[in-house]
Amino acid sequence: MKEKINRLRNKDLISIQDLTVKEIELILDTAKAFKEISDRAIKKVPVLRGKTIVNLYYEPSTRTRISFELAAKRLSADLVNVTAKTSSAVKGESLKDTIKTLEAMQASMVIIRHSEPGVPTLISQWVDFSIINAGDGSHAHPTQALIDMFTVREKRPVFKDLKIVIVGDILHSRVARSNIQGFTKLGAKVVLCGPPTLIPKYVEQLGVLVTYDLEEAIESADVVMLLRVQFERQKANYFPSIREYSKYFGLDIDRLNNHRDILIMHPGPVNRDVEVKSEVAESSSSLINEQVTNGIAIRMAVLYLLAQRSKKV
Amino acid sequence: MDIFIKSGRLINPKSNCDKIVNIGIKDGKISYIGNDDIAASEIVDANGLIVTPGLIDIHTHLREPGREDKETIKTGTMAAAKGGFTTILCMPNTFPVIDHGTLVEFIILKARREGLVNVFPIGAATRRLEGNELAEIGEMIELGALAISDDGAPVMNSGLMRRLMNYTKMFKVPVISHCEDVMLSLDGVVNEGIVSTVLGLQGIPAASEEVMVAREIILCEDTDCPIHIAHVSTKGSVELIKRAKEKGLKLTCEVTPHHFTLTEEAVLNFDTNTKMKPPLRTKEDVIAIKNAIKEGIIDVIATDHAPHSQAEKECEYGIASFGIIGLETALPLVLTELVEKEGISLMQVISMLTNKPAEIVNIDKGNIEVGKDADITIIDLNKEFLVDINKFVSKSKNSPFNGWKLKGDVFATIVNGKIVFKEGDMIKR
Numbered sequence A: 001m002k003e004k005i006n007r008l009r010n011k012d013l014i015s016i017q018d019l020t021v022k023e024i025e026l027i028l029d030t031a032k033a034f035k036e037i038s039d040r041a042i043k044k045v046p047v048l049r050g051k052t053i054v055n056l057y058y059e060p061s062t063r064t065r066i067s068f069e070l071a072a073k074r075l076s077a078d079l080v081n082v083t084a085k086t087s088s089a090v091k092g093e094s095l096k097d098t099i100k101t102l103e104a105m106q107a108s109m110v111i112i113r114h115s116e117p118g119v120p121t122l123i124s125q126w127v128d129f130s131i132i133n134a135g136d137g138s139h140a141h142p143t144q145a146l147i148d149m150f151t152v153r154e155k156r157p158v159f160k161d162l163k164i165v166i167v168g169d170i171l172h173s174r175v176a177r178s179n180i181q182g183f184t185k186l187g188a189k190v191v192l193c194g195p196p197t198l199i200p201k202y203v204e205q206l207g208v209l210v211t212y213d214l215e216e217a218i219e220s221a222d223v224v225m226l227l228r229v230q231f232e233r234q235k236a237n238y239f240p241s242i243r244e245y246s247k248y249f250g251l252d253i254d255r256l257n258n259h260r261d262i263l264i265m266h267p268g269p270v271n272r273d274v275e276v277k278s279e280v281a282e283s284s285s286s287l288i289n290e291q292v293t294n295g296i297a298i299r300m301a302v303l304y305l306l307a308q309r310s311k312k313v
Numbered sequence B: 001m002d003i004f005i006k007s008g009r010l011i012n013p014k015s016n017c018d019k020i021v022n023i024g025i026k027d028g029k030i031s032y033i034g035n036d037d038i039a040a041s042e043i044v045d046a047n048g049l050i051v052t053p054g055l056i057d058i059h060t061h062l063r064e065p066g067r068e069d070k071e072t073i074k075t076g077t078m079a080a081a082k083g084g085f086t087t088i089l090c091m092p093n094t095f096p097v098i099d100h101g102t103l104v105e106f107i108i109l110k111a112r113r114e115g116l117v118n119v120f121p122i123g124a125a126t127r128r129l130e131g132n133e134l135a136e137i138g139e140m141i142e143l144g145a146l147a148i149s150d151d152g153a154p155v156m157n158s159g160l161m162r163r164l165m166n167y168t169k170m171f172k173v174p175v176i177s178h179c180e181d182v183m184l185s186l187d188g189v190v191n192e193g194i195v196s197t198v199l200g201l202q203g204i205p206a207a208s209e210e211v212m213v214a215r216e217i218i219l220c221e222d223t224d225c226p227i228h229i230a231h232v233s234t235k236g237s238v239e240l241i242k243r244a245k246e247k248g249l250k251l252t253c254e255v256t257p258h259h260f261t262l263t264e265e266a267v268l269n270f271d272t273n274t275k276m277k278p279p280l281r282t283k284e285d286v287i288a289i290k291n292a293i294k295e296g297i298i299d300v301i302a303t304d305h306a307p308h309s310q311a312e313k314e315c316e317y318g319i320a321s322f323g324i325i326g327l328e329t330a331l332p333l334v335l336t337e338l339v340e341k342e343g344i345s346l347m348q349v350i351s352m353l354t355n356k357p358a359e360i361v362n363i364d365k366g367n368i369e370v371g372k373d374a375d376i377t378i379i380d381l382n383k384e385f386l387v388d389i390n391k392f393v394s395k396s397k398n399s400p401f402n403g404w405k406l407k408g409d410v411f412a413t414i415v416n417g418k419i420v421f422k423e424g425d426m427i428k429r
Helices: A021-038 A063-074 A095-104 A119-124 A142-155 A174-185 A214-218 A242-249 A253-259 A288-309 B073-082 B101-114 B137-142 B158-171 B194-199 B206-223 B235-246 B257-261 B264-269 B283-295 B330-340 B346-353 B355-360
Strands: A052-057 A078-083 A109-114 A130-136 A163-167 A189-193 A209-211 A223-226 A263-265 B003-012 B017-026 B029-034 B042-045 B050-053 B055-060 B085-090 B118-123 B175-177 B227-229 B251-255 B376-386 B405-415 B418-422
Touching: A021 A063, A021 A142, A021 A174, A021 A288, A052 A063, A052 A095, A063 A078, A063 A109, A063 A130, A063 A142, A063 A288, A095 A119, A109 A119, A109 A288, A119 A130, A130 A142, A130 A288, A142 A174, A142 A263, A142 A288, A163 A174, A163 A214, A174 A189, A189 A214, A214 A253, A263 A288, B003 B346, B003 B376, B042 B418, B050 B346, B055 B073, B055 B330, B055 B346, B055 B355, B073 B085, B073 B101, B073 B405, B073 B418, B085 B376, B085 B405, B101 B118, B101 B137, B118 B137, B137 B158, B158 B175, B158 B206, B194 B264, B206 B227, B206 B235, B206 B251, B235 B251, B235 B283, B251 B257, B251 B283, B257 B283, B257 B330, B330 B346, B330 B376, B330 B405, B346 B355
Parallel strands: A052 A078, A052 A109, A109 A130, A163 A189, A163 A223, A189 A209, A223 A263, B003 B042, B003 B050, B055 B085, B085 B118, B175 B227, B227 B251
Antiparallel strands: B003 B017, B017 B029, B050 B376, B376 B405, B405 B418
16 A cells, blocks of 8 residues: 655645655645546635635746636635846845835735745745745746646646657746656756757756657657747857757648647747647647646645645745 | 964975964064064964964955945955955955946045055956956056956956956066857856756856866967956866966966865755855766866955845745855865865965965965064864854855864954954954
8 A cells, every 4th residue: 555645745836856756745635636626616725714725926927827816716815916027136125125014014924926036035035924836937837737737637647657748948948947856856867958058958857858850759659748948049140040950850730640649738838830730739739728827726725735734824 | 562372383485484482563574583582562472282373265246335235345355354354355346347447546535545455456358357358457556456357257368368468568567367158158147057957946067167267278378468267166267277287378267165165065955155256067067166276276365255135045046146155154165175175284274375375376475483463364174063144243144164164263363563363252342
């Protein structure tokens, strides 16, 4: 019998790296129970009643912000959305002052998104309440990786030797980093594919394989996860044009034809016809919408579990 | 006699001297070295202690004028005195920039009035450090600048750099180069490596430094102007410098204590006191640097003392200022990490902190001999202590070494025949 745990060790969720395999499984199992709540007519349980959650965004986000908001509301917490501007180190309100202000207002938890890597780590040292990382620069996006693991697990329950291919701008992707950590922890094989300019030089030290050839990458793959290509990257000459990027790394039906059972994922928002053709994004093997649905369940699980262990809430 | 230092173990690399002697000081000069007992107004018992020429740091940032909230000539020289440094050179990136004679004179006069140690400015290579037009190099040198550098704002235009070196060589001072190709480092904040990959922080590749080290070597050979490479941080740079030295070029270099003690792994918790340029590199680079010290490829140890305010460091990693302070920890780090752990001789490390830097910037210091300036550092090799940033006399506290246990510290610092620091206390003038 596998031993199970029922609590998380840390007060914060900052990176998948900080979680043990058992903690990941606990979150996924908890999310499974919460997913069922979202299918009910009354999608609400009172477990976080009286808790104040701050959804703090230093970078624009629609999906993640709404997903966390719905998750908190379905658990009956009070949630406030705050959008803030990154200040320079000396001008404007400093990060520390903002966080200390939220502490003085007796927030129970802060969900934070920031364009600078390390911000959740930094602020977690300043306060006693839980910090949940909703994406910090290119560093980590742990709830997205948990969603992706949950979504894959629903279709392929055994992770050992599963081949997960991540295609695109690995260099700038927090989703890729968190998924590399998560899937390798659970025993899957991770293969990265993209132009060499967008694959970090030292990434193989994380226990992944790298190929610049999409055909080779998807051969015998179980899951192909496509990352959004930012148009700015073309301006910085990471590749010559979107057209050429799409030619080598865009997933279309022809490339998929021999591999019909491959599951297609994308953390969104999708650039149709750039990293993925519409017919692939909308095909029966696409899990893109399920990822969004599962997002709420995962975030309910994370909020619930952190509230359980946190002293102050 | 003013001061009599009794029974200390004198280590004077210039004369390759290592023996127990008495030293007498009169009128700011060394007046006696020998075994006799001589009466003096002040006797310093150096029994069991090391006596060396006063340490010289050719790479500091004093922030005055312009950012006196971070450091002043007064507080920076206090930190120097506490750290055993009797002479420091300050970089020109102040506000305004030290790019003309008046500013050089200001620094020297202010330091004479308020400073605890000898201060010599490094003049800017280009006006406002903008990399466009040469500054009035000759006048700055005439008024006391000992070297020329745009330091952290490297001269990217190779044509201008060549002209700068060609022009400067007639004044017989070195051009100091902070080797960084800014097009290769771009917005990078840490070493490009496994740590930058994991943390998602923008990397600064080793190539950013090495491309410029290679350029400076080529221009050094081409112009015959002495060049000094600041804060070498990569294995590749060490290899390039080794080859250049084998060719006999007028090229010297320095390393900082943080580049031989810390690796990129120190960044893993996003501590902004691990953010500096060049960035902390890999274990392999650190080993290469220590080996280069052992082989004599590295000429000097310099601090790159770079004070920053709490607000400039207590913030997002990407936004935090580059740089850490080093004057108060340099010697203990050298003694602990190089002498104690690596078995490098005291004679060698003291040389890298005294006569070698003096030779590079052509000053008659770093040598204990009768008639020379009485700049002396007395060191207690056995003193163990925990680094405590709250005890720093520098105005800034941005050090990654807080809490480190180190062995070996300054017992006393004597500048121009006056004790400025002794047994933990600054001595008022």
